[in-house]
Amino acid sequence: AQKVTQAQTEISVVEKEDVTLDCVYETRDTTYYLFWYKQPPSGELVFLIRRNSFDEQNEISGRYSWNFQKSTSSFNFTITASQVVDSAVYFCALSEALTGTASKLTFGTGTRLQVTL
Amino acid sequence: KAGVTQTPRYLIKTRGQQVTLSCSPISGHRSVSWYQQTPGQGLQFLFEYFSETQRNKGNFPGRFSGRQFSNSRSEMNVSTLELGDSALYLCASSSPPGAGDQTQYFGPGTRLLVL
Numbered sequence: 411a412q413k414v415t416q417a418q419t420e421i422s423v424v425e426k427e428d429v430t431l432d433c434v435y436e437t438r439d440t441t442y443y444l445f446w447y448k449q450p451p452s453g454e455l456v457f458l459i460r461r462n463s464f465d466e467q468n469e470i471s472g473r474y475s476w477n478f479q480k481s482t483s484s485f486n487f488t489i490t491a492s493q494v495v496d497s498a499v500y501f502c503a504l505s506e507a508l509t510g511t512a513s514k515l516t517f518g519t520g521t522r523l524q525v526t527l
Numbered sequence: 528k529a530g531v532t533q534t535p536r537y538l539i540k541t542r543g544q545q546v547t548l549s550c551s552p553i554s555g556h557r558s559v560s561w562y563q564q565t566p567g568q569g570l571q572f573l574f575e576y577f578s579e580t581q582r583n584k585g586n587f588p589g590r591f592s593g594r595q596f597s598n599s600r601s602e603m604n605v606s607t608l609e610l611g612d613s614a615l616y617l618c619a620s621s622s623p624p625g626a627g628d629q630t631q632y633f634g635p636g637t638r639l640l641v642l
Contacts, residue, residue: 443629453615455633501570507629513560514583515619515631517570 412437414504416518423492423525431487431521433502439463444478444485445503445515455501461485463507492525499523529554531620531634539640545606548637552599552620558582559601560631561593564615573616576601577624605639613641 413436423429435444446458459469461478469476473490489496499522503515532551540546552559560583561573572585576595593603599620605612615638619631 445630447633452635453617453638454635455617455619457630457632460628460630503570505629505631513558513575514572514585515560515562515570516572519569 412439412442412504412506412516414502414516414518416500416502416521418521419519420522420524423523425494425525425527426491427525428488428490429492429523429525431489431500431502431523433485433487433518435483435485435502435504437504437506439506441507443505443507445505446476446485446487447501447503449499449501449520451498458487458500489523492523494525494527497523497525531618531632533616533618533634533637535637536635537638537640539642540608541642542608542610544608545604546608546639547602547604548616548618548639550601550603550618550620550634552601552618553632555622556620556632557599557623558621559595559599560619560621561601561603562617562619563587564617564636565611565613570617573603608641610641612639614639 415434442463444461447455475488477486499520501520502518505515534549558577560575564570575583579595595601615636617636619633621631
């Protein structure tokens with residue numbers, strides 16, 4: 411069975427601080443997808459990034475960066491110079507990738523990030 | 528491109544009633560998935576439809592059902608509502624299998640309150 415663990419329930423930082431959200435996953439599949447989503451108070455899940463299991467390249471997008479390490483089954487997310495607008499709940503998710511489809515997402519419990527002035 | 532839309536956005540029902548939620552996927556997307564989010568259980572997969580067929584199902588009782596229409600729009604139905612069914616129901620759409628981007632894009636959700 412697949413499992414995603416986000417051990418950090420809640421993180422509070424002051425604006426402009428860097429923050430890393432941890433994600434550890436378990437799967438028996440050799441091919442899979444990993445995702446990060448952001449959920450603001452409105453409730454909609456906003457897609458941030460998708461990573462295929464065979465692509466371990468780290469990625470940077472503006473203030474966001476992701477570190478994928480298969481050896482430790484981790485897919486961590488760093489926000490550099492955090493801003494108040496980054497306040498939200500962040501979810502890491504895992505799906506199988508059989509037959510070219512990313513189906514049945516398994517989510518972690520989420521990390522609530524609070525950024526204050 | 529318009530995003531995933533869900534109707535209604537908010538719903539209040541009483542125990543024993545049934546409810547139908549609707550989801551319109553992003554244009555061109557043919558896969559639709561449904562998820563339930565509660566404070567206690569978190570985000571849980573309900574089912575997935577593709578080409579009007581249920582392709583995957585989560586561990587939910589038979590009171591939860593769904594369907595997909597030929598235009599890829601999907602509905603989910605919950606019969607004999609229980610208090611524990613109060614949740615945010617999220618719909619997501621994605622490209623057809625093998626079509627490249629396999630990201631699930633989510634709608635704003637329907638907040639269901641069962642009294």
